Amino acid sequence: MQRVVGVPFEPIDSALSRILVVRRDEQRHLFAFAVDHIINDQISGALLEQTLATYYRRHLAGAPVDVTAPHTYAAFAARQQAAFAGLWGEQCRAYWERHVADHGLYPPTLAEDGPRTGTPVLASLRRDLPADAQARVHAFALATRTTPFTVTTASVLSALLEITGDRSVGVTVNHHGRMLPGTAETLGLFVQTVPIHLRAADHSPAATAREVLGASLDAFERFVPLRVAGRAWGIDLVAPDRDAGIYVSHGEEVPADAVLQPFEGTTSVHPEFRVPGGKQWTDTVAIDWHLTARGPQIGAHFNADTFSESACGSAAGRRGEGGAGGPVLSAVAHSGACSKSRAS
Template structure:
């Protein structure tokens, strides 16, 4: 396990009041070294076409930061956070002569990693290319956000932009409706030191005794033959794939995610011959009361395993569903929890796992719908220095759009043979789509 990071005092901005409180366990994991080898940025860049009111953008961002206290957060230590009364970032405005210049400027602006000792963890900018064409960009450190938080912040941004356009006076009296991340962190720390925490310790101690402290690699004998070489295997699914997945989920009375995860787990067992196949899954841990609308870092990676017992597809799906409920019910950032309990529940410097599974039932383009009323949006793919590369992980995505459903795997071709990845996808598809016909 990586030793704890030496963390100095935060840089306090020269204005505004502040209050101190405990960090969340996810924040502590990041502050003590988890993912310290990469930039940890969550970022978006979008071409905006149409009439953009830059003053309204600035006011909307100010109000978003006032509504969500996590955007006004800095750190005194791994265990103590500082929530500032005033905003810590403002919208920057730039101009560029060409689209290429605008994109390069935005890449430099967004791509600078945040310092954990720094005065804020969000930056936002607009690069003007013409009266009706702007490049909009935003970056946040993953320590304060995840996908669900981004969607919440995005919705609030649009709401406040519309209200600024309508000429509202910008009073902050209506901003208290979102949950406080500081309240969540305090309650989580309180519970962690109580019987709630002991229940989770008992579960994860038992779980890792049965399956080990980390999901196994997809192929135990895989070897690196060079640097990272990204490869993608795409398998077209039948047009009714989404309907079949949902039919099996209804028959088994489980979630669609449990169905597709079962398929990948069964595929690993078939291809790799592993009797206790394991994958990593993301859990957005808004399990405490009052956190559904709270922005911050809640996502956690937890291991999910298929037991030793062979079963029919229906029984397997139900078994995986039960296990999913367990690991999500007791989910914690396992690195820092293990440090607190003096137990090895996972390794901070190890790959995420041999397999990572996600279910996308809607096109990713829905994440990039226009942010500002009366404008169009075109997403810009930016590759930033320091982006994390999972060299030993196969990321399997079930993309069950209404048209063109696909099963997609991203992997390192200089580590894993493509034939084994293709075999895995074929086995997963057979397990899920052959179990139920509609």
């Protein structure tokens, strides 16, 4: 099993997915599938699991199983290419040329203040939020006509302005990329990492949240794979061999196990496979918001050889020496949102 599904893919020389079934006896089987990330994302993985379970259930019932996909990635790519060659593509080019002129090449970076010995030291900080954090962030988003994602992202950006003293800061966030009709049920790699920037200004926290909302909507609407688009347009949009400085994620559900649920009429046990060779994001600080109804937290995951614990703790909202005061989260706190401290 490890030999078949635990070996990294070679995109040029092999297929990009593997499925394996091993029969141990009449009642016990081992089933595994592996898919290269180049053709898969989290939504696609969930769709694939649902489809496999549906096919199995229909087979048990003796019903016909149609494996023809109603929507294909090739069809999406053709429609995307046609749009890229038209007015939407022209709008995208104008937007990203202006974006690079204002904020520099993608992705946004973060100044390094770690010892830089050359040996990665992966570390994590995690902070418990008040039990009603989710409800209060939702209330602030409703009052400002924004979204909870906008509020948490704006709080990180405003904290970065205070920590760095820069006139403009940026983070990256994931966008699902499924904008065209039919893509919600299509398997493939759609997710994109998108930059969101904020300039220093004498704005109220509500105005800052609305500014971040506008910036995110603009970037989501016009986002294309920037390296590919830059080559097509003959312009530089991406800094080579550079990772994002800050990555922000926002979740409001308890993370589910990323495993295939038992097929109908079966039970299952899920062994864990460790696949070597995974990329380590040693130049990125990942800040995650878990605004669950129970046990809400904010955390920072980083390379302590690249970034100091104090700076990462400030960005993740840890109180203490060197803590930053993010005005957005402070406003949320005072309206009953997240924390009585000013940390973002």
